[in-house]
Amino acid sequence: MFHVSDLYLLAPEASMAILALAVMMVDLFVKRRLVTVTVGLVGLIVPLGFAIAQAVTPGFLATPHRAFSGVLVIDPYAVFFEIVFILIVAVMLLASYSYVGKYVKADGEFYTLMLFSATGAMFMASTNELITIYISLELTSIPLYIMAGLLRTGERSAEAAVKYVLLGAMSSAILLYGFALLYGLTGTTDLAGIARSVGTGIQDGNVLILIADVLILAGFGFKISAVPFHMWAPDIYEGSPTPATAFFSVASKAAGFAALIRVFMSGGLGQVNLTSLTIIIAIIAIATMTLGNLVAAVQTNVKRLMAYSSIAQAGYILVGFLASIAGKHPDGNSAVLFFILVYVITNLGAFSGIIALANATGGERIEDFKGLAKRAPLLSAGTALCMLSLAGIPPMAGFVSKVFIFTAAWGEGLSWLVVIALLNTAVSLVYYGRIVKAMYFDAPLKEDHLTTPIGLSSSIALTTAALVVITFAASLVLELTGPAANLLAFLVK
Amino acid sequence: MGLTLNHFLVLGALLFCIGLYGALAKRNAIAVLMGIEIMLNAVNVTMVGFSFFNKVKPYSTYLTGQIFAIFIITVAAAEAAVALAMIISIYRKRSTVDVGEINMMKW
Amino acid sequence: MINPAYLYAGILLAAGFIFVIVTMTLVSFLSPHKRTKEKLQTYESGETPIGSAWVQYPLGFYIFALLFVAFDVDIVFIISWAVVFKKLSFFGFFEILIFITVLALGLAYAWRKGVIRWI
Numbered sequence: 001m002f003h004v005s006d007l008y009l010l011a012p013e014a015s016m017a018i019l020a021l022a023v024m025m026v027d028l029f030v031k032r033r034l035v036t037v038t039v040g041l042v043g044l045i046v047p048l049g050f051a052i053a054q055a056v057t058p059g060f061l062a063t064p065h066r067a068f069s070g071v072l073v074i075d076p077y078a079v080f081f082e083i084v085f086i087l088i089v090a091v092m093l094l095a096s097y098s099y100v101g102k103y104v105k106a107d108g109e110f111y112t113l114m115l116f117s118a119t120g121a122m123f124m125a126s127t128n129e130l131i132t133i134y135i136s137l138e139l140t141s142i143p144l145y146i147m148a149g150l151l152r153t154g155e156r157s158a159e160a161a162v163k164y165v166l167l168g169a170m171s172s173a174i175l176l177y178g179f180a181l182l183y184g185l186t187g188t189t190d191l192a193g194i195a196r197s198v199g200t201g202i203q204d205g206n207v208l209i210l211i212a213d214v215l216i217l218a219g220f221g222f223k224i225s226a227v228p229f230h231m232w233a234p235d236i237y238e239g240s241p242t243p244a245t246a247f248f249s250v251a252s253k254a255a256g257f258a259a260l261i262r263v264f265m266s267g268g269l270g271q272v273n274l275t276s277l278t279i280i281i282a283i284i285a286i287a288t289m290t291l292g293n294l295v296a297a298v299q300t301n302v303k304r305l306m307a308y309s310s311i312a313q314a315g316y317i318l319v320g321f322l323a324s325i326a327g328k329h330p331d332g333n334s335a336v337l338f339f340i341l342v343y344v345i346t347n348l349g350a351f352s353g354i355i356a357l358a359n360a361t362g363g364e365r366i367e368d369f370k371g372l373a374k375r376a377p378l379l380s381a382g383t384a385l386c387m388l389s390l391a392g393i394p395p396m397a398g399f400v401s402k403v404f405i406f407t408a409a410w411g412e413g414l415s416w417l418v419v420i421a422l423l424n425t426a427v428s429l430v431y432y433g434r435i436v437k438a439m440y441f442d443a444p445l446k447e448d449h450l451t452t453p454i455g456l457s458s459s460i461a462l463t464t465a466a467l468v469v470i471t472f473a474a475s476l477v478l479e480l481t482g483p484a485a486n487l488l489a490f491l492v493k
Numbered sequence: 494m495g496l497t498l499n500h501f502l503v504l505g506a507l508l509f510c511i512g513l514y515g516a517l518a519k520r521n522a523i524a525v526l527m528g529i530e531i532m533l534n535a536v537n538v539t540m541v542g543f544s545f546f547n548k549v550k551p552y553s554t555y556l557t558g559q560i561f562a563i564f565i566i567t568v569a570a571a572e573a574a575v576a577l578a579m580i581i582s583i584y585r586k587r588s589t590v591d592v593g594e595i596n597m598m599k600w
Numbered sequence: 601m602i603n604p605a606y607l608y609a610g611i612l613l614a615a616g617f618i619f620v621i622v623t624m625t626l627v628s629f630l631s632p633h634k635r636t637k638e639k640l641q642t643y644e645s646g647e648t649p650i651g652s653a654w655v656q657y658p659l660g661f662y663i664f665a666l667l668f669v670a671f672d673v674d675i676v677f678i679i680s681w682a683v684v685f686k687k688l689s690f691f692g693f694f695e696i697l698i699f700i701t702v703l704a705l706g707l708a709y710a711w712r713k714g715v716i717r718w719i
Contacts, residue, residue: 002691021705028712131561138568145575149582158583159595165576166525166592170516172572173532176565177509180536180558184502184543189557563676570673574666581662 006067009074011050012082013122019043020115027108033101036108037093040115044090047122051082066128070190073128080337081125081258084344088251089118095352095459096243099359104241105152113143114247121255128266130179130189133259134172137223140255141168147244148236160239167222167232175219181212182267195268202272210273214280216263223256224314225307227287237307242358245303246351249310250344257317257340261324261333270325281322282417289315289424297431300365302354305431306347309390312428313343319414319421320405326412335404342401342470346386349463352456353383360450369435371444379452380439382460389467391432392425397470501542508535522580522590526573533569537562663715667707674703 007014022043027036054060054074064075092114100107120139127133145168149161183189185208186197202209221229237245264270270277292312299305320336356379357372358364373380389398402425406418452460508531515528544558584590642649681688681696688695710716 021702024709025705028709131557131564134561135564135568138572142571142575145579149579155586158579158586161579162522162576162583162592162595165572165579166516166522166529169526169529169572169576170513170532173509173512173529173536176533176536177539179561180505180539180543183540183558183561184547187543187547187555189561563680567673567676570669574669577662578666 002068006072008050009054009065009067009072012047012054012079012086013119013126015050016047016086016115016119016122019047020112020119023115024108024112027112031108033097033107036111037097040093040111041090044086044093048083048086048090051079051086055079055083070192071127071129071132074126077258077262077337078126081254082122084254084341085118085121085125085251088247088254088344088348089114091348091352091459091462092243092247094455094462095246095348095355097455098453099241099243099355102359103152104243105150110147110150110241110244113147117141117143117147117247117251121251121258124255125258125262128191128262130183130191130263133263134176134179137172137175137255137259140252141172141223144168144244144248144252147247148240150244151239151241154239156239157241160236163232164236171219171222171229174215174222178212178215178219181208181215185209185212191263191266195266195271198268198271204272204274206272209269210276213269213273213277216269217260217280217284220256220260220263221284224253224260224317225311226284226314226318227291227311230288230291230311233311234304234307237310238301238304242303242351242355242364245306246348246355249306249351250347253310253314254340254344257321257336261321261336264321264325265333274326278322278326281318281325282414285315285318285322285417286420287315288312288318289421293424293427293431297427299431300367302364302366302369302435305366305435306350306354309428309431310347312424313347313390315424316402316405316421317343319409319417322417323405323409323412323414326414335401335408339401339405342389342397342467345463345466345470346389346398349382349386349460349467350390352460352463353379353386356450356452356456356460359453359456366435366438368445369438370442372439372450374444375446375448376450376452378457379450379460382464384436384439385464385467387432387435389471391429393429395471397467400471498542498546501538501546505535505539505542508532508538511535520591520593522583522592522595523577525592526576526580530569530573533565537565540565663710667710667715670706671703674699 019040023036023040026039030036055076061074061076061079064073066073093111096110100110104110117140120136120141120143123136124133124140127136145161145165148164149157151157179189182194185202185206186194188194188197198209218229222232225233237248240248289312292308292310292315296305296308296312299308317336317339320333320339324333324336354364356376357368360376361368373384385396389396392399392402402421406421409421410418512528512531512533512535515531516525517528519525519528540558540562542558544555544561547555547558580590583595587595589595677699678696681692685692
């Protein structure tokens, strides 16, 4: 039954949705980009405030809260992702300001769609029921399809949008078929009920539930761009407006993983057919890492390179995901959450650099980065730091997060997978290194000073600062993400 | 000899395969979209079938499948609207909707 | 032994096919085959048609269709709400109010963008 106090649990998502509508109306009647973005940024304080209030209230998150007949569940895992998504939107609003004014057709719509998409992403992390997962998935994806096509000068942008919407729709149809089978097998769409039903009524070796698992993996595989469902990513990353690309690479991927982990862990799908599942996910993870890294090494367009890089990173996350399914082990899960957090921050920083360059020179190839350190020293420093972290160079946060994931996987007896992942990390040094080398060791294309708009420089400063803080306080962050994962493991039992 | 769950499931599976084939093999973007719609309707058939025949199982709330189908129908309409808008926009720029010719970007 | 219901349906189906085939064959034997200009015209319910039937409709109609679909599909939810209106009482009422408000904001957006203006 409904209680008024349930509204407090819903508050972050609800206020985010209201904010999206408000930004739409402000854009409609004021028509000034500065006003729209300011309303968006200031308004973000409300959902962020609610989410942080839920996070810091002592004892509030000790047990999961359920509302609206168990559809909404607020636990540390949900609150963690809510805060991540709100911060992503805040950074993106700052980073995209000048670029959107120059290159994007409908600026107000761009921000509105981003907010709607973030609302969907927040729901994806905090819902515990298949129907709502599907609807929030679509609420996340449909605005992204439109954002891909908003570039002013764009045949490429229109092409990216068509490809994205057709492949995205197909992937959600596949996902739905998996959901339908799961519903048929268990008789409920509630994940807790599914976990109970799978645990009691379904024998190991049941083929139908394996098919459902594979279909669900395939459907989410599109969203997280795992091989062999990655074909869309490079084209869409290249063709879309650069801020939209940045948003796809963090929000869509993090939301995909949030829902994937929730369905598999809370739905208890690891209880049956664990051997086959392990083999399937391991093959996907290996293919994703290897193909992403090898193809990224030969790219010349930076956005395309980042697309393959993000495919490779999805592979690493899948290794951690496998570790947490295989062992029902909280370590794997908290490692995954920490990795996603670090990935989000570094990717936002790296993309802020790419946006700044595209904004100042219109260039998106690696050659355009040549000698950037002399033309824009601070910008290059921030971008280089993020690139090195993505590569996993020792003192950086990216290194720490990889260590966590690999040790978790090693602990589950997946040592062969860890060896392959380490080899892949070595390959990835090549292409991240190429960008850093171009920035610091090559002769500049022009002898001038690039000016970086205030929004972009603040977004780079923020992400870099967050990166440095996390690097020094890695163990502290693991404490934060730890309970979230513990809780999920508890739910499965 | 009446309708059983198997009839629904076989029909759903067949429709899903037909739709998947259409979505992968057709060259016209509109036809691809139609294939995807067939896939979604296959899911609807499966959902409704399960929901109708699942009454006796534990934990069953037997209307859920039908409610799911309603939501799929509405979301599919939104998705189709966006997809058609995208196809129109590419038709204006390229005067073709052949997915084989929409290939400016390749690796 | 097959169910008689299937038998009846089969007979009906066969009869339908036979009827169509027989009448079409008869017509092709009996009817005169003179092609006049009026006969080759597009059928327009008795009016004289203007121009070719293969013209492109203005693309602007697409947006009308879109708006129609948005409101058309949402009837699904409003009807299912109306059926259980009494049971849900105020909770349901406020939920549907939120739902309609969001829809109305969408309509306001379309209005402000000049979509509803007559072309």
